[in-house]
Amino acid sequence: MTHAHITTWLLALILFFIAIGLQKAGRQRGLKIVQMILRLFYLLIIATGVMMLLDMTAISAMHWIKAILGIVVIAFFEMVLVFTVKGKSTGAAWILFVIAFVVVVYLGLTLPLGFYI
Secondary structure, eight states: OHHHHHHHHHHHHHHHHHHHHHHHHTOHHHHHHHHHHHHHHHHHHHHHHHHHHHHOSSOOHHHHHHHHHHHHHHHHHHHHHHHHHHTOOOHHHHHHHHHHHHHHHHHHHHSTTTTTO
């Protein structure tokens, strides 16, 4: 399940940057399509994360912190896209997104489940 979770995160990250590029290019129809696919990937990320949590025998507090921060990262994905589409300032959202993303990736690589299961 770990590999499915990592794959959905990577694909969501790629789709996120494609959506940003489509917005900057002014291709609204393509942006809407990519944004809907990205929202589907948000659900897949949450589903695979929940399945990973349920498969574990001992869940520590750090696993819960990572899960909550993962949902925060998904929220910042959406906030950056919505602010970009509306033409609002995205600086703070980008900074918080990057910080939360780095912390989640760090926790994902250092917690016992790691890359190898």
